[in-house]
Amino acid sequence: MAKEKQKIRVVCYGVGAVGSRIAKLLLKKKGIEIVGAIDVAKDKINKDLGEILDLGKKLNITVSDDVDSVMRKACCDVVIHATGSYLKDVYPQIVPIARYGVNVISTCEELSYPYLSEPELAKKLEALGVKYAMSFLGTGINPGFLMDTLVITLTGVCQKISKIKVERVMNAATRRIQFQKKVGAGLTTTEFKKKMDTKQITGHVGLEQSIAMIAAALKWQLDKIEVDLVEPVIAENEVRSEAIIVRKGQVAGLKQTARGMIQRKDAITLDFQAYIGAKDEYDAIPIDGVPPIHQQISPCVHGDHAPVAIIINSIPKVMNAPPGLLTMKDLPVPSAAIEDMRKYV
Numbered sequence: 001m002a003k004e005k006q007k008i009r010v011v012c013y014g015v016g017a018v019g020s021r022i023a024k025l026l027l028k029k030k031g032i033e034i035v036g037a038i039d040v041a042k043d044k045i046n047k048d049l050g051e052i053l054d055l056g057k058k059l060n061i062t063v064s065d066d067v068d069s070v071m072r073k074a075c076c077d078v079v080i081h082a083t084g085s086y087l088k089d090v091y092p093q094i095v096p097i098a099r100y101g102v103n104v105i106s107t108c109e110e111l112s113y114p115y116l117s118e119p120e121l122a123k124k125l126e127a128l129g130v131k132y133a134m135s136f137l138g139t140g141i142n143p144g145f146l147m148d149t150l151v152i153t154l155t156g157v158c159q160k161i162s163k164i165k166v167e168r169v170m171n172a173a174t175r176r177i178q179f180q181k182k183v184g185a186g187l188t189t190t191e192f193k194k195k196m197d198t199k200q201i202t203g204h205v206g207l208e209q210s211i212a213m214i215a216a217a218l219k220w221q222l223d224k225i226e227v228d229l230v231e232p233v234i235a236e237n238e239v240r241s242e243a244i245i246v247r248k249g250q251v252a253g254l255k256q257t258a259r260g261m262i263q264r265k266d267a268i269t270l271d272f273q274a275y276i277g278a279k280d281e282y283d284a285i286p287i288d289g290v291p292p293i294h295q296q297i298s299p300c301v302h303g304d305h306a307p308v309a310i311i312i313n314s315i316p317k318v319m320n321a322p323p324g325l326l327t328m329k330d331l332p333v334p335s336a337a338i339e340d341m342r343k344y345v
């Protein structure tokens with residue numbers, strides 16, 4: 001009788017809001033197991049992962065801040081990394097994993113297309129991946145799918161394209177509380193500005209990366225990528241989520257636009273809006289081309305569930321991919337891995 005394939009072994013690096021959701025979904029899946037957990041948060045270190053995930057039972061996996069000790073013991077296939085948005089911060093966290101020959105899939109927004117903001121680090125990641133026969137991938141819902149991979153896929157049926165626009169409008173009330181705070185819901189405009197100045201509110205990270213990834217797929221040479229200042233969306237009436245009441249005149253959330261320009265014209269425009277009380281929630285991708293495309297997803301894809309799914313669905317794609325630095329445009333068409341995970345590898 002054929003020997004059963006070993007389960008895919010995963011270490012969860014960063015078990016905050018998103019990392020915890022990823023861990024919970026991993027626990028429900030067949031053919032895959034969590035074999036280690038890393039985090040630096042004082043309220044998580046040395047606790048059992050089951051407690052951090054609020055499972056009401058132990059998993060016998062202790063959350064540690066000692067990356068090497070976890071990696072030595074774990075003998076894993078993949079590290080799922082979810083700690084931060086900026087590659088300069090995340091780079092020193094993911095580099096030590098390379099020498100264990102273990103793939104890294106991260107929610108780090110800048111890692112989704114690192115050639116733009118951090119070309120030197122991108123080169124080093126590519127070299128490390130090849131040297132140690134492992135891969136790095138940055139992915140998520142956005143960047144990672146909605147405003148780039150999905151757009152690139154839609155262009156596959158076009159003969160000509162003159163302009164691409166992507167709009168994502170979401171009602172922040174349906175999102176996790178951390179996200180509602182992240183978009184400034186419930187602040188006065190003065191508080192919002194102060195938090196912007198101190199970078200406690202950054203707006204959406206990744207619009208430039210999505211534009212650059214689309215342009216790279218189409219081989220469009222952009223003259224520049226412009227990102228407008230993040231603007232608050234002001235509530236015209238009182239609106240609320242379960243956790244936050246936004247009074248008339250207060251900030252309900254934020255909006256942000258970025259453009260990839262060719263000869264002073266907008267070639268790729270991304271428009272991101274997230275605020276409590278948005279009535280019409282959608283992801284729209286109008287493409288001016290032959291044929292024209294009018295893709296609309298209503299309501300918009302849920303930003304808390306989808307990143308968890310795409311990170312896990314990417315595990316077999318990354319394990320099957322050649323080593324080095326990967327982006328979503330280099331991997332096969334995204335698809336759900338809903339059966340026993342071993343079937344996809």
Ligand SMILES: NC(=O)c1ccc[n+]([C@@H]2O[C@H](COP(=O)([O-])OP(=O)(O)OC[C@H]3O[C@@H](n4cnc5c(N)ncnc54)[C@H](OP(=O)(O)O)[C@@H]3O)[C@@H](O)[C@H]2O)c1
Pocket residue numbers: 013014015016017018019020038039040041042044082083084085086093107108109139140141142143144178307
């Ligand atoms: N691409 C996408 O679509 C997408 C989607 C969702 C999230 N993201 C990004 O994913 C990242 C994680 O999101 P989140 O909401 O889960 O954040 P979070 O709730 O703040 O969780 C991050 C966790 O990682 C820990 N951490 C920070 N630095 C660390 C380090 N050097 N080593 C180990 N652990 C470390 C944090 O500890 P402390 O609390 O002590 O810092 C925290 O426990 C964010 O940057 C977010 O923007 C991207």
